[in-house]
Amino acid sequence: xxxxxxENYLKAIYSLTEEDSEIVSTNMLSEKMKTKPSxxxxxxxxxxxxxxxxxxxxxxCELTDKGKDYALQIIRKHRLWEVFLVDKLNFGWEEVxxxxxxxEHIKSSKLTDELDSFLNFPKVDPHGDPIPDKxxxxxxxLKTKQLSLTNINDEVVxxxxxxxxxxxxxxxxxxxxxxxxxVKIIAKYNFDQSVLISINKKEIILSKQVSQKIYVQ
Amino acid sequence: xxxxxxENYLKAIYSLTEEDSEIVSTNMLSEKMKTKPSxxxxxxxxxxxxxxxxxxxxxxCELTDKGKDYALQIIRKHRLWEVFLVDKLNFGWEEVxxxxxxxEHIKSSKLTDELDSFLNFPKVDPHGDPIPDKxxxxxxxLKTKQLSLTNINDEVVxxxxxxxxxxxxxxxxxxxxxxxxxVKIIAKYNFDQSVLISINKKEIILSKQVSQKIYVQ
DNA sequence: ATTAATTTTTAGTCTTGTCTAAAAATTAAT
DNA sequence: ATTAATTTTTAGACAAGACTAAAAATTAAT
Ligand SMILES: [Mn+2]
Ligand SMILES: [Mn+2]
Ligand SMILES: [Mn+2]
Ligand SMILES: [Mn+2]
Numbered sequence: 001x002x003x004x005x006x007e008n009y010l011k012a013i014y015s016l017t018e019e020d021s022e023i024v025s026t027n028m029l030s031e032k033m034k035t036k037p038s039x040x041x042x043x044x045x046x047x048x049x050x051x052x053x054x055x056x057x058x059x060x061c062e063l064t065d066k067g068k069d070y071a072l073q074i075i076r077k078h079r080l081w082e083v084f085l086v087d088k089l090n091f092g093w094e095e096v097x098x099x100x101x102x103x104e105h106i107k108s109s110k111l112t113d114e115l116d117s118f119l120n121f122p123k124v125d126p127h128g129d130p131i132p133d134k135x136x137x138x139x140x141x142l143k144t145k146q147l148s149l150t151n152i153n154d155e156v157v158x159x160x161x162x163x164x165x166x167x168x169x170x171x172x173x174x175x176x177x178x179x180x181x182x183v184k185i186i187a188k189y190n191f192d193q194s195v196l197i198s199i200n201k202k203e204i205i206l207s208k209q210v211s212q213k214i215y216v217q
Numbered sequence: 218x219x220x221x222x223x224e225n226y227l228k229a230i231y232s233l234t235e236e237d238s239e240i241v242s243t244n245m246l247s248e249k250m251k252t253k254p255s256x257x258x259x260x261x262x263x264x265x266x267x268x269x270x271x272x273x274x275x276x277x278c279e280l281t282d283k284g285k286d287y288a289l290q291i292i293r294k295h296r297l298w299e300v301f302l303v304d305k306l307n308f309g310w311e312e313v314x315x316x317x318x319x320x321e322h323i324k325s326s327k328l329t330d331e332l333d334s335f336l337n338f339p340k341v342d343p344h345g346d347p348i349p350d351k352x353x354x355x356x357x358x359l360k361t362k363q364l365s366l367t368n369i370n371d372e373v374v375x376x377x378x379x380x381x382x383x384x385x386x387x388x389x390x391x392x393x394x395x396x397x398x399x400v401k402i403i404a405k406y407n408f409d410q411s412v413l414i415s416i417n418k419k420e421i422i423l424s425k426q427v428s429q430k431i432y433v434q
Numbered sequence: 435a436t437t438a439a440t441t442t443t444t445a446g447t448c449t450t451g452t453c454t455a456a457a458a459a460t461t462a463a464t
Numbered sequence: 465a466t467t468a469a470t471t472t473t474t475a476g477a478c479a480a481g482a483c484t485a486a487a488a489a490t491t492a493a494t
Binding site: 255263 | 450451452453454455458459460
Binding site: 085095102105106107111114115118 | 319327
C-alpha cells in the first residue's frame with residue numbers, strides 16, 4: 001500500500017506519459033506536482049526502490065507495469081467517484097475534481113467495484129474521460145480531437161473537456177457547453193487562432209486556449 | 218482544517234468523554250489511539266493551541282465547544298458513509314467500519330449534506346448509533362440498555378451493537394443477531410454472567426463479554 | 435571543442451507525528 | 465508524613481515529505 005503522496009506521483013507520471021513523452025523528466029514532474037525538483041528526485045528513488053518506476057539518474061523515469069496498473073486503479077477510482085458525485089449527489093461537473101482527488105485514495109477494492117456496479121459500469125466520467133475497468137482496461141479515448149483543430153462548417157458534438165480549474169468550468173457553463181452539446185464552426189480567425197462557433201443558435205467566440213481544452217467528434 | 222491524525226484524536230476524546238468521564242486522561246487517550254502517552258502529550262498541546270481542547274498539564278483534557286462540534290462532524294460523516302456502504306453498496310455491517318475510518322476524513326460539507334439527503338436523512342447507522350445532523354444534533358441514543366442487564370422472560374428488540382472488531386461481527390452473524398432482531402431471555406447464569414436467549418426459535422448462550430456489547434430495548 | 439545555460443542531484447534543514455528513555459508531578463500506600 | 469507506584473511530561477531521535485542552496489551532470493550555444 002502506498003501513501004497518498006506516492007499515489008499522486010504515480011498518477012502524475014502516468015498522465016505526463018500520455019500527454020507528452022514516453023519518458024518523464026524530473027522537471028516535468030516537479031511542475032505537475034507543484035513541488036521542487038529536489039523533492040521529485042527523492043520520491044523517484046523511493047518509487048524505484050519499490051519498483052513502481054524505472055529510474056536512472058539524470059535520465060528521467062517511466063512507470064513499470066506494476067506502477068502503471070497502480071496508477072490506473074487510482075484513475076479508475078477518481079473517475080468513478082466523479083460519476084457518483086454528478087449522477088447521484090447533484091454535483092456539477094465543475095465541482096467534482098477536487099473531491100475526487102481525496103476520494104481516489106480510499107483503499108478498498110470491494111468499495112471500488114461495488115461503486116462501479118452501483119453506477120452501472122460507466123464508460124466515461126463527467127468530463128468525457130474513459131474509466132478503466134477492474135483490470136485497468138478502457139475503451140478508446142473519445143477526447144482525441146480538439147475543437148481548435150476543426151474546420152469551418154464542421155458540425156461536431158462535444159465529447160470531453162480538460163478536467164481542471166473551476167474558473168474554466170464556470171466559463172463553459174456560461175457558454176452552455178456540456179458533454180453532448182452540438183456545435184457548428186462558423187469561422188476561424190488566424191491572427192489569434194480563436195474560433196467562432198454556434199451553440200443553441202447563439203454565436204460565441206472561443207479563444208485558442210479554450211478551444212484546445214474542448215474535445216469533439 | 219485539521220489533519221487526519223488531529224481529527225482522530227478529537228474523535229477519540231469525544232468517545233472517551235461519552236464512555237467514561239468528563240475529563241480525559243493522557244493514558245486513556247494513549248490506549249484508545251494506540252500511541253504512546255508522550256505522543257498524546259504532544260498532540261494535546263497542539264490541539265490546545267488551536268483551541269479544540271482545553272488542556273492543563275497533568276490534569277487531562279476536555280473538548281472545547283469548537284472541538285466538540287468538529288468531532289461531531291467527523292462522527293456524522295463516519296456514520297453516513299457506513300449507511301451508504303450498507304444500504305447502497307451491499308456491504309455487511311461488519312465490513313464498513315474500517316472503510317468509514319477512511320471516508321470520514323474527506324473534506325467537503327456539500328458532499329456530506331448531499332450524501333445525507335441521498336440516504337434520506339437516516340437517524341442511525343448500521344450499528345444503531347445515532348447520526349448527528351448538519352448542526353451536530355442527534356436524537357437520543359437507543360443504545361442505552363445492555364443485553365446483559367435484562368431480566369429473565371424479558372422480550373426485547375436489538376437496537377445496537379458495539380461497532381468494532383470483525384471477529385465479533387462474524388460471531389453475531391453466525392448467531393443471526395442483527396438490528397431489529399427479537400430476543401427472549403430464557404435464563405441467566407450467575408457463575409459467569411452468561412445469558413441463555415432464544416432467537417428465531419433457536420437457543421444460544423451468550424458470554425458476559427458478548428451480552429455487554431449488544432444493546433436492546 | 436570550449437564555454438554557457440539548463441537540468442538534476444546532493445546536502446542539509448524543517449514540520450508532522452511517532453518513538454524511547456529519563457525526569458517530574460501526581461496519586462496511592464504504608 | 466514519608467515512601468512507593470503510577471501517570472505524565474520532557475528531551476532527544478527518527479521517517480516521510482517537503483524546502484533551500486550548492487554541486488554535478490547534461491544539453492545548448494558559440
Ligand atoms: Mn478529475
Ligand atoms: Mn474527470
Ligand atoms: Mn464505525
Ligand atoms: Mn457504526
